[in-house]
Amino acid sequence: MISRLFSLFVVTILCFQASSSGQMVNFQAGERFYTPSQLHELLVGRDRRSVINFFARPPDHQQGIDWIYYRLPIYYPEEDRYLTTVVVCFSHADDLVWQVVCYP
Secondary structure (H helix, E strand, O other): OOHHHHHHHHHHHHHHHHHHOOOOOOOOOOOOOOHHHHHHHHHHOOEEEEEEEEHHOOOOEEOOOOOEEEOOEEEEEOOOOOOOOOEOOOOOOOOOEEEEEEOO
16 A cells, blocks of 8 residues: 555656656756847757757647747747747758747
């Protein structure tokens, strides 16, 4: 009985850690908040591998050739709020990032 309770406790802790760590962001410079304009400046002209390295993970979703990242803390100073979704747009011509757009 005690071993079952202990096992249940361990599974609960592991599930909690997995769900909470999924919302953390590991940017290239550590956990840091970027503004939309900073992200745009940092990523424009980069290739796909550089984008994966910057976010420390592949995209959550791909729509056409654009990559979508969810659950990111992007600070939007104009309205003093945070955005959570980043769309990285790749160029058809040279396959490099040409635009980064952030959404709530």
